[in-house]
Amino acid sequence: MSPSYSLSRLRLPYLLAASATIVLSFIYLASPSTNCLTVSETNLTTFTSLQSTPSVPLAGTDFRKQVDPALSASLTPKLKDVASPAGNVMLAFATGNYLAVTRNFVHYVRTAGITNFLLVAMDQAAVDYAKEEGIPYYAYIDEEVAKLGGSDSYHSDGFRRVVNRRCKIISTSLRAGFHILQSDLDVVWLKNPFPFFFNGNYDYEIQSDGRTGFSEHDPAAPFREFVNSGIFYARGIPKMADFYDLLIDKVSKNPDRREQHLLNTIVEENLLGVRYRILNPLLYPNGFQYFSRDISNRAGVQPFCIHNNWVDGKHTKEYRFRELGMWTQDPPEYFDKEKTKYLVYYEPSVAHNGWNDVRGSLRSALALAKILDRTLILPKFYSHHGKDVVVTLDYFIDYDAFSAAFPNFREHSFLERMFPVPPKHIFHIDIGPSSLGPIPTEIPQVTFKAAGGFRGATDEEIKRWFAPYQDETILHLTSTFRRFHKFVDPAEDKAFGELLLKGLAPAPNIHNTASFVIKKLKEVAELKTGKPGYNCAHIRRGDFPSVHKGEKTVAEVAELLAEMMPTDEVIYIASDESGSYEFRKTFRERFPQAHFWDEYNRPWFEHLVDPELGESMRLGAIEQQVCKWGQKFVGNTRSSFTSHICYLRVSLGKTGDYVCRDIYGRSWPSDWAYY
Incomplete structure (x- = not known):
């Protein structure tokens, strides 16, 4: 994502929240009041407390589950093997249909130096992977999870099955006295959080799922805090074990509601009197805050992790990680420069980065790539007109529909990684004064003039122009805005139009x-x-x-x-x-x-x-x-x-x-x- 947006444009609470959180992470506050407020718990734009307010203790209920002796007996030794001296353990849960994401996750856990990590393998494929990689694991195989397809989408029955069993593991671990940092697999860990956070002042520290900061207004969760169940730290005390037993109970009694919404209900009611706080979104951004608002980069802060949520489907998650250069699972042929030929174009300048112009440029580029049988390297996309805040394609376009219609493409960051050297020449299609820049002048240009003027060129013109350059690995175009008009063959033009309609469907x-x-x-x-x-x-x-x-x-x-x-x-x-x-x-x-x-x-x-x-x-x-x-x-x-x-x-x-x-x-x- 782009770090170039002016830091001075950010509101003061962004920077206060980040700096105060970093400073306070080294200070152990003795017995803080539940009503106290530190800068690190303020909203990004309004100073409001986001700490717990305990309610009347829960009584007269039967939600607390009996400890499963067999589960406790087999799980506890595994936890002891990896736990830090303070009793901290990072847990993650894996299934076979999510192995590529799991491999990527483990790569960054290791890179961040997190050694007190245990992978809970929920099917045989995940067990085999953990053995192959020498990863500490606990086998918690559930044939029903395997049959339902694991955790690809939170709408699926498989996802619900996974989260229910996950809660059982968490409750058992907490009741055994281990402090648990639970992380979803669609997270990249950039730094080890244990030395700086989770110092005992709170029972529960959890990631915000709000799109604008700590809080969220949503029809499904209309209260003040809106938390994400994918990243949290819970202390190993009976109260927190009870908390997850209560969640298991609510999930079983509310099959039509998402586990995360039920979690938010429990947090809001707080009948157990849990002392909690919401983790700073600058340091623990969710997928909307990072990929759609770019808040960490705009504030000049490197987060501890990036959670790739607020998008459904693993393929979109993989694409977003690719754009960050944080996806490690592509095969060598993905980076081929011998057989694969590429096409790239200079996207409109920030001053002309309006989505309609960018979409028009993308339309022409997709046509050019199809005509020339080349793999298109995507441009940058921007969230706000005239602002240098870069987002991914899925901000505007349904990624699954796009990748199905146009499978031969690469993310924009592919260009920087694979073709860092400026081209020897660039190609310019002259359509008259309606051209949309920028047009680099320091690189030699090869210019073609479209017969149709501002309407753009036909496929026959494009084939003829670029025939002498067919052996070049990559073709750079100055711009594609209005550069393509139509296919001469009406049937082919109609087919391409139908493909565009499907492939550029809105997000x-x-x-x-x-x-x-x-x-x-x-x-x-x-x-x-x-x-x-x-x-x-x-x-x-x-x-x-x-x-x-x-x-x-x-x-x-x-x-x-x-x-x-x-x-x-x-x-x-x-x-x-x-x-x-x-x-x-x-x-x-x-x-x-x-x-x-x-x-x-x-x-x-x-x-x-x-x-x-x-x-x-x-x-x-x-x-x-x-x-x-x-x-x-x-x-x-x-x-x-x-x-x-x-x-x-x-x-x-x-x-x-x-x-x-x-x-x-x-x-x-x-x-x-x-x-």
């Missing part, structure tokens, strides 16, 4: 949020008009009035829209100025049923607007999905944002004015390709 977060807004809009429309349909408009402002002649004032645009849309129907308006009260007021005067994002924003969507970076480009992608399903749509033909909405509407079979009308009455070129 689940974008799809799910848009579905929520669409559902609410339809409910409002049904209530107001008796029909569930709604209309949409994209009103592009920002720099357009200053760079494009003929752009009118907001009031004038509202009048133009009123001439094109029924003013008494529900309309959703997407705009880069929709956050302005005056903007909304102007449109509501003409459209009483006008709706904007602010009305559908919910506390659990607050991560879409970062306090330091502003609005995430995910929000625009959400609004495009909302506009896709509108009955009628009006946009701006000069906007790539509008163009993509048209593309989505065409995919639904809409034609003519039902695809899009331009707010100024302009027409698209007859052979224009939406994307």
